[in-house]
Amino acid sequence: MLGRPLHADPSVPLPPARPRLPRPTGSGSATDVQPLGTDQTHQATVDYSVARAIASDVAKKRERLLKESPHLDQASEEQRCLSWIVAAVAEWSHAKAMAPQQDAAMQRAVHDLLFRAGRLQPYLDNPRVEDIIIQGHEEVWLDYGDGQRQMVGPIADTEDELLELLRELARSSGHSERTISTANPTLALSLPDGSRLQAITGLGPKTYAVIRRHRVSHAGxxxxxxxxxxxxxxxxxxxxxxxxxxxxxxxxxxxxxxxxxxxxxxxxxxxxxxxxTIQTEDELFCHGNGYHRQVVSLVGRESNGERDVAGRSAGEVTLLDLMHPAxxxxxxxxxxxxxxxxxxxxxxxxxxxxxxxxxxxxxxxxxxxxxxxxxxxxxxxxxxxxxxxxxxxxxxxxxxxxxxxxxxxxxxxxxxxxxxxxxxxxxxxxxxxxxxxxxxxxxxxxxxxxxxxxxxxxxxxxxxxxxxxxxxxxxxxxxxxxxxxxxxxxxxx
Missing domain, CATH: 3.40.50.300 (P-loop containing nucleotide triphosphate hydrolases)
Known part of the structure; x- marks a missing residue:
């Protein structure tokens, strides 16, 4: 997920991939891939135990590939992984006599587990979704721009798996200093697509998170x-x-x-x-929008949980800290x-x-x-x-x-x-x-x-x-x- 597969060797980093897999038939949108438990029964569902097994197997092959060809460029490396995904899904599909739509859904799910946000990715891809509300690993709600709210399937099988997903989102978003645990119970960051995530754990019966998507991110x-x-x-x-x-x-x-x-x-x-631009999380996207050319994009940094000799949170950089050098x-x-x-x-x-x-x-x-x-x-x-x-x-x-x-x-x-x-x-x-x-x-x-x-x-x-x-x-x-x-x-x- 987002750079590192589930159940794979964490010492082997996987770069974010540019999706090249075929989209499921139907509407042609990545949102056609729906986790088990959604009420959109006309869409293809995915058995994530199978998807995780395939993702783990591909990750092991990739690890061996990198050892044999350490200078392999990223595009070739990625394409090899995608070919393994397609082959593994085809073998599974033949044994189970699955329909082509289910093949495409499984391919996309494995790809998302390996290179993107796992079971969360279809909701991030849906342009109608405004908020993704996570109430523990089993309960996920989608708020749409028109005010509708819909309960969908889980994005993890356990609370530990949900926490690992949140940590991986932080690592893959370039916020290596941010994590979430009982010692650091809150997490705030921007995802690669510009969405804003806020999560809380260890302060209640569940892990809670909200992802606020910017559906209108480049409007003038x-x-x-x-x-x-x-x-x-x-x-x-x-x-x-x-x-x-x-x-x-x-x-x-x-x-x-x-x-x-x-x-x-x-x-x-x-x-x-x-x-x-001075922000706690980057939500303005000025430095990479292709329009502005002279942007100093400054983002605050959370504490690492320790205190310095003056009693201040070590490693923390507040917006006030950023104002003066700016x-x-x-x-x-x-x-x-x-x-x-x-x-x-x-x-x-x-x-x-x-x-x-x-x-x-x-x-x-x-x-x-x-x-x-x-x-x-x-x-x-x-x-x-x-x-x-x-x-x-x-x-x-x-x-x-x-x-x-x-x-x-x-x-x-x-x-x-x-x-x-x-x-x-x-x-x-x-x-x-x-x-x-x-x-x-x-x-x-x-x-x-x-x-x-x-x-x-x-x-x-x-x-x-x-x-x-x-x-x-x-x-x-x-x-x-x-x-x-x-x-x-x-x-x-």
């Missing part, structure tokens, strides 16, 4: 218009904010689409712009994937002291509490910084807050809607000592629209005009929406 602002997240007016406004080097914080609920919007705004950077890298902009701790102070200092055009995200249940969330994070710093300082630096450093909301009507037969609801302009400190704001965009509730529509010109409208923004667009009171958001509850239909 135009794509978000097609998806109904923003309209063309707001698209042009956000594009102008980026080009005019305004500091923007994207706030919103969990799973509302903050990172998707951040990635879309990053596509508005000039390809030659030199900037840093500021010395001759950067034009800084992007923080998610501000969630003391790094908010360094971020705000960068906003007030450096050049503009910086972006970040933050969790907040509503647009009204964004500044309180920032103040809470200031209080978590070692110096327990004051609320007044948090408000002052926020007002001085930020230009705009863009709030992403979500309305979920899946429980009543509707859909899950993600959209920008507000754009707030920072306007200094108000009478209460909190940052004052102007609502540049807000919901058009008076005509049944929850999504953002224009309300007024920002104070920096001339800066936006200078980069090509047509300020007349802000006079469209209903924006460019063809009709209000179609809801089952609260719609004017």
């Amino acid at each position: 602002l135009d794509d978000l218009v097609e998806m109904g997240t923003i309209d063309p007016v707001l698209r042009d406004f956000l594009r102008a904010c980026v080009r005019a080097e305004k500091n923007v914080m994207i706030a919103g609920k969990q799973k509302a689409g903050k990172t998707t919007l951040l990635r879309a705004m990053l596509r508005e950077f000039d390809p030659e712009c030199r900037f840093a 500021l010395r890298m001759s950067l034009e902009r800084i992007v923080v994937g998610e501000v969630r701790g003391p790094e908010v102070v360094a971020m705000m200092q960068a906003l007030t002291n450096g050049s503009g055009g910086n972006l970040c995200t933050i969790h907040a249940r509503s647009q009204d509490i964004v500044f309180d969330r920032i103040a809470e994070l200031y209080a978590l710093t070692q110096g327990n910084l004051s609320e007044q300082l948090a408000y002052r630096q926020t007002a001085n450093g930020l230009d705009f807050v863009v709030y992403v909301d979500m309305t979920d009507e899946t429980r009543i037969g509707g859909q899950r809607h993600r959209y920008v609801s507000h754009v707030l302009e920072l306007a200094g400190i108000g009478e209460s000592g909190r940052p004052a704001t102007n609502q540049i965009f807000s919901p058009g509730r008076e005509f049944g629209e929850l999504r953002a529509v224009p309300r007024m010109d920002p104070a920096c409208i001339d800066d936006l005009r200078r980069v090509g923004f047509d300020s007349a667009l802000l006079q469209q009171g209903a924006g460019a929406w063809a009709a209000p958001l179609q809801l089952k509850v609260g719609s004017l239909r």
